[in-house]
Amino acid sequence: MLAVVIGRAVGIGAAAGAVVAEWAGTVRGVVTSIGWAVIVAAIAALVAGYAWGWLEVIVLGWGFGVLVAAASVWLIGRGASTIELVLPMPRVVVGEAAEARLIAANPGRRRFGGVQLEVPVGGRVVERVLPGLPRGGAFDEQFPIPTERRGVVPVGPARTVRADPIGLMRREIVWSQVVDLHVHPRTVPITALSTGFIRDLEGAPTRDLTASDIAFHALREYVPGDDRRHIHWRSSAKTGTFMVRQFEETRRSRLMIVLDLDAAAYTDAAEFELAVSAAASVGARAIRDARTVSFVVSGPAGGNGAARGSTRELPTVSRDRLLDALCVVETEERAAMLPDVAHAAAEALTGISLAFLVTGTARGIAPLRSAATRFPVGVEAVAVQCAPEGEPSVRSIAGLTVFRIGYLEDLRAMLARSASVA
Template identity: 55%
Template sequence: MSDAGPGSTDSRARRDRDASRSRTHTRGGRTQSRTGFDGGFATGTQGLTNARTRIVGDRSGPVADALVLAVRLLRSARAWLTRAFRAVSSVVTPVGWAVLVVVPVGFVVGYLLGWLELVVVAWAALVVLVVAGLSLIGRNAFRVALDIPHERVTVGEPAWGSVVVENPTRRRILGVSVEIPVGAGLAEISLPGLRGGDSVTETFSVPTQRRGVIRVGPVRTVRGDAVGLVRRELDWTGVTEMFVHPRTIGIPSTSTGLIRDLEGNPTRDLSPSDISFHALREYQPGDERRNIHWKSTAKTGTYMVRQFEESRRSHIVIALSLATADFASDDEFELAVSVAGSLGARAVRDAREVSVVVSERTPEFAKRKTLEIRSLSTLTRTRLLDDLAVVEHAESALGIVDVARVAGDRVAGVSVAFLVVGSTATLTQLRSAGLHFPVGVEAVAIVCDPEAVPGMTRISDLTVLTIGYLEDLQKSLARAAAT
């Protein structure tokens, strides 16, 4: 019996150590997961859609990594071959490729079969190719200038550019073809012959039906042979970027009825030191002596101190989701971008402290989702609209819940948070997104749905506004402020 006691004690001690080690490992795993979550690092494949998940799903290991590496190598090889083909095809036309095939085939078949006519055709094609190559030698002495009167326009507004071609020499220059890349399109202008010192100006239109950045230029002249086998492109100007801003609308001040700050009404939070007086109370240990109200103290015989209502400097957060899953159509996304631009432009005009954040994308071949947001420039209205002109939705972008989660953690001193999404975001998701902001923050979700009737819903501390057109934003905000 005396030997069994120590043995039993050792067994219990061993089990306790194992259990403690197991608990420590579990806590460490939770701590590591929490650190990864709060710090914006990898958080798992749940809800992630990128190239890797489309190839191997949520599988990992050497086989999955090898498959992903093979796909990446194939993509790189295809991109390199595409660039090489474009470089060659920019000089040789489809007719030129056909003639290049005729020459070796004609020589081989003609000499093997003794077909004299085919040999003659091959020699004639070879001579034509040589003459076409010689026609590309040399360079015209042009002076070319590209002018874009307005580098920033609103979507749908008319826009144009002009190109000026001048002959600075004394000799006459024959007619030339001028090409101007305009976004994905191409403007072609055929110029007449120019005598020495003459110049000609031609205008072209720039399509602005869609928001974005349109690259105009470089202006290039095209020289080629008479048959059309080869062509030589010479660039004369640089590239000019035209920003097509989203459509915005003037809205009432975002501070009316929503924000309480130094310029508006005080908050309901009490503070021992501020500018808005609230009431008097008895002195408590730790209160500052400078806040003692001596007249009231003399009347009551008890130390009385001033109590203030806390004033808050307004900080507006506008969170725009770029996740494809949060929008049912491109029209909804464009409306959401216009809403974010209207809210941000008004806040900048009101000289408010504003942060406009959008979803960040997870890299195509990343193994896990990354919690990141991107802040747009709010220095001026123009800078903000420039950044909004280039945002695009993506499958791998964070949804509105994750965007609100990161924004709530990283943006300090928030007074009002606007969450801009599409019609596919559920009320549960919106409520979850609103809960990620600190207590006391006015959260307003704006659902963009062109097919819906404008309305307002109140869910706990979250106000949900549904708009069908951009013009509905004015009345919806006024209604939310009134309630």
């Protein structure tokens, strides 16, 4: 019996402790530092006043207490029944207009409103005053989101704030989750990447016709030199003329894009942003063409257990996934050198037929040539050096094609010219 009584007492004590802890947490969440100072001052004044019979101090203590009680009245109410935070466009291009939408509704019977509404947007806080909402009323407002730079901008959570004018109490009610706005790097539509194709029976059919492959196209009359193994005897018997099978050539293209993240490769931030946009443009076009593409960025250059020349591969399952990943890519002070990155990528990824090396003007030609030699024989290498507002140029050095671009449009023009020559 004694054990049962002790057990119940322990259970009641634990429950009471949990309630007290929850209440204490709630109090800590609504009382500001000024509020705590006033509460401590009120308690100290009342204790000292009653202890030594100081009437003025007693009045001061009760005055502080009334002030705290009056401030608590401001916390009553919720201010709305529902508040929703919506991003009409969760992905935009750098520089494009972006907005978030706040929707508040009051389906209840009581009139709500007159409270402050706060929405953190990146490093700032957007403040609005929620107007009085009668029964069935709604509040719908949009506010802009800055998109001057590539990145991920966290928006939210939307919260209502009730606080007294003095600042003793502050009560926050969170109404929504944090939503991310992805600000993609700018890209330009470029021509189809016709270089770097390898004929492969397991590849995708093209419009080029051939006499031997696996993607059947049509029948045609036999001409001298055709392989007799491809004669279609049943059709030949019906027409009285030898007919041979004609196929669509299947080809594959494994493309690799290497984005240099070494901070020493770029003279300023503008060069790196142009490099990110150039690499993103090539990757987006390759994904659109349904080519097998690998997007590689340089990893740390040794130390802390990281292997020298390490790489990191970004997702390329879709254009949006790639651009989402590029939103958070930044230069690194201790990134691996470009030749080491190319060597590590060539070892990890097989079957590459075309490789783009995207970097800045501070990266000399010698490292680019060294990086190109790290790829297997037969891999076509193209280096893209980014110099914002610089003069575009194209040159070939020991089998390496080097594009120097000042604008994204230069890259599009150079690739179109290369395609027409090919």
